[in-house]
Amino acid sequence: MPEESQKPEWTPPQAGQEFASRVMKGIEASHDGLARGTGLGGGQIQPDPPLIRRRQLGLDDYVQGVLAGDRTILGRAITLVESNAPAHMELAQEVLKQLLPHTGRSIRVGITGVPGVGKSTFIEALGTYLCEQGHRLAVLAVDPSSSVSRGSILGDKTRMERLSREPKAFIRPSPSGGTLGGVTRKSRETMLVCEAAGFDVILVETVGVGQSETTVRSMVDFFLLLMLAGAGDELQGIKRGIIELADALVVNKADGENKVRAQAARAEYARALRFLSSATEGWHVQAFTCSALTGEGIAEIWAVIEAFRETTAASGVFAARRQAQILDWMQAMIEEHLKTLFFNHPGVKSIRPQIEQAVLAGSMPATVAVQMLLEKFEGDRELTQDEPTTHHQE
Ligand code: GDP
Numbered sequence: 195m196p197e198e199s200q201k202p203e204w205t206p207p208q209a210g211q212e213f214a215s216r217v218m219k220g221i222e223a224s225h226d227g228l229a230r231g232t233g234l235g236g237g238q239i240q241p242d243p244p245l246i247r248r249r250q251l252g253l254d255d256y257v258q259g260v261l262a263g264d265r266t267i268l269g270r271a272i273t274l275v276e277s278n279a280p281a282h283m284e285l286a287q288e289v290l291k292q293l294l295p296h297t298g299r300s301i302r303v304g305i306t307g308v309p310g311v312g313k314s315t316f317i318e319a320l321g322t323y324l325c326e327q328g329h330r331l332a333v334l335a336v337d338p339s340s341s342v343s344r345g346s347i348l349g350d351k352t353r354m355e356r357l358s359r360e361p362k363a364f365i366r367p368s369p370s371g372g373t374l375g376g377v378t379r380k381s382r383e384t385m386l387v388c389e390a391a392g393f394d395v396i397l398v399e400t401v402g403v404g405q406s407e408t409t410v411r412s413m414v415d416f417f418l419l420l421m422l423a424g425a426g427d428e429l430q431g432i433k434r435g436i437i438e439l440a441d442a443l444v445v446n447k448a449d450g451e452n453k454v455r456a457q458a459a460r461a462e463y464a465r466a467l468r469f470l471s472s473a474t475e476g477w478h479v480q481a482f483t484c485s486a487l488t489g490e491g492i493a494e495i496w497a498v499i500e501a502f503r504e505t506t507a508a509s510g511v512f513a514a515r516r517q518a519q520i521l522d523w524m525q526a527m528i529e530e531h532l533k534t535l536f537f538n539h540p541g542v543k544s545i546r547p548q549i550e551q552a553v554l555a556g557s558m559p560a561t562v563a564v565q566m567l568l569e570k571f572e573g574d575r576e577l578t579q580d581e582p583t584t585h586h587q588e
Contacts, residue, residue, distance in 0.1 A: 253285065256289045257289055275290065276380045289387075301416065301499065303398070304413070306399075306401070311422055316446060318354045318356055327496075329362070330362045332391075335400065336409060375529075381413070382523060417440050419440040420446050424455050437467075441479060447485060460481045467479050480498070
């Protein structure tokens with residue numbers, strides 16, 4: 195193709211060039227529901243040079259670029275992984291397959307809490323601290339609402355400004371995926387790509403509402419719940435179930451006049467924790483205070499996370515959880531895929547409205563309706579499977 199031959203060859207990054215660029219260079223438009231340049235993912239700090247943006251990358255370009263820690267290619271590899279286009283998905287899976295042996299060597303930390311609790315301030319404080327300690331940090335978000343709200347977490351460029359200028363940090367807003375399953379698949383795979391690129395700490399932020407906490411818990415090693423003093427559990431939307439997912443509770447904003455109240459809240463949570471079961475076998479969940487604003491308590495929380503890693507690695511719980519997570523993930527993907535197949539099946543789609551009407555009118559029991567839809571789905575699939583033979587004979 196003439197168009198192809200005009201494209202410049204990709205050359206691997208030179209020594210010392212790794213991580214030289216700033217945040218998010220090279221990410222294509224609107225993968226996260228944001229217009230180019232409006233979010234952290236939009237490359238607002240340095241727009242792509244047009245040549246780089248046009249250049250098509252092949253499998254080796256992606257794999258070698260990510261492994262070399264080339265940020266531009268890393269951003270594009272993530273965009274590829276996030277894409278829903280069938281052609282991209284095939285290449286993305288091939289890229290992931292080749293990157294897989296280089297993944298898994300990070301600590302994955304999930305952070306949740308209601309809006310306003312201080313998640314991004316906390317991530318900025320912890321992230322900056324970790325970079326100072328020599329770590330390389332990738333910050334991802336899981337927010338199934340982002341396609342509607344145009345990236346409600348990590349999407350606002352005013353957030354984490356300090357961290358976004360940090361060369362050792364890489365910030366990626368939530369992918370827009372529609373369903374939680376879609377967002378999770380993308381975030382999990384993005385996490386693997388980041389690990390292959392050499393990031394040794396992955397922070398996954400999620401909004402403190404709904405099912406996304408359970409989902410994020412299922413993809414991280416350590417899960418941290420940020421809380422506020424004196425807001426009341428009801429107000430914070432904290433259910434016992436969510437506390438039971440956490441490996442640490444942290445009462446944030448323990449500064450100024452709020453410090454005493456934060457400490458009292460911490461003591462209260464510490465008492466409550468005695469009656470709850472731990473999310474991680476052999477790990478004693480504790481409550482802490484910190485101030486994401488002043489940085490007080492941040493280093494201590496990191497020390498807790500490191501102690502967690504040591505304890506669970508020694509007991510085998512760390513590795514066992516990761517293994518279980520892979521199987522859970524597989525199962526979730528099968529379920530998601532089957533659901534999509536079923537609901538997009540032309541036969542099912544054509545009879546579903548009438549069947550639903552019949553159920554609503556009371557003329558058909560719901561169980562019979564389900565049976566009919568499933569039979570339609572399975573029957574038509576059998577027919578489709580026979581089809582190739584017929585075509586062959588023609
Ligand atoms: P998020 O919605 O959970 O990400 O919360 P943000 O990080 O955006 O913080 C919400 C507000 O709380 C902002 O105005 C922050 O400046 C403030 N905030 C966050 N952490 C602290 C803290 O430790 N102390 C105080 N006093 N304010 C904080």
